[in-house]
Amino acid sequence: MSRIGKKPVVIPAGVTATINDGVLTVKGAKGTLTLGLADEITYAIEDGAISMQPANDTKRARAFWGLQRTLVANLVTGVTEGYSKTLLITGVGYRATAQGKTLKLQLGYSHDVNFPVPEGIEVKTPDNTTVEISGIDKQKVGQVAAEIRRWRKPEPYKGKGIKYRGEFIFRKEGKKK
Template sequence: MSRIGKKPVPVPAGVTVNLAGANVSVKGPKGELKFVLTDQVIAKMEEGAVKVDPKDKTKLARSAWGMSRTMIANMIKGVTEGYSKTLEITGVGYRAAAQGKTLNLALGYSHDINYPIPDGIDIKTPKPTEIVITGIDKQRVGQVAAEIRDYRGPEPYKGKGVKYAGEYIFRKEGKKK
């Protein structure tokens, strides 16, 4: 039994959930998200909440059960509150600047990196060493943050590079004489 799957997902006021077969669409104040359920689960509305149940007792159905419930919960949270990730840049001369639909990154390479900001994602740079990524889709916000971090991940000796806010970088000791 999935402990997460058993819990119904409450639908707050101002959010509409449409269940049309395997298609789930959630509309709220920040936007609209869609998701297609697998064939192994069924979703239905019960008492102002979305309830997800497996169709049978197979291992595949039970594994898709909790994932489907979590996807619906993430969509509801996304259209009401939204998601945000913060990246920190450490290093001399390393900086970022959001200009229109591109993010300009200077990360110690011989050239600047121009990252095109995808639709549905908002990137702000309150400080030259801080990047705030916001959006309603949790997966896309995390994917954009990971792509930006991949340009220059933090290194273990001086800690230079792009890291998530609050991320611990294991530091190594340098060469000894």
């Protein structure tokens, strides 16, 4: 069994990481992210990398080991490259427009859906059927994309709705006469 936690997270040039009072702070070109550290894991910043080890040999400590390593890697990637998700809108009359800090969605309801964009997230609409969500926090980007998609999930008969780019929608045949 390979252990992802054994691999240290390399800190690229231009990124600084500090540990103070149980909080890891990572600063980079795109911004600053913080992570509350688990008590079950011991952390060390040495030789341009962040390494982790379980503090004891309990099952809980071993379970947190890989999770914490992945969360730290997500922080470093977020402040250097950032994260983005693309939503595709399919359906007659379905469209989206970004207006400042609000995303206006027309999804076949009797009213328009005005989705307020949270702080730290940027939403662009290159055309009226594509929504690009980007930011430095992977969890926030995914959460905003899921909340937008929840307004009109893709249905299996005609494929209408909001889907992620690259997502496969299993299509059903429908009624026979």
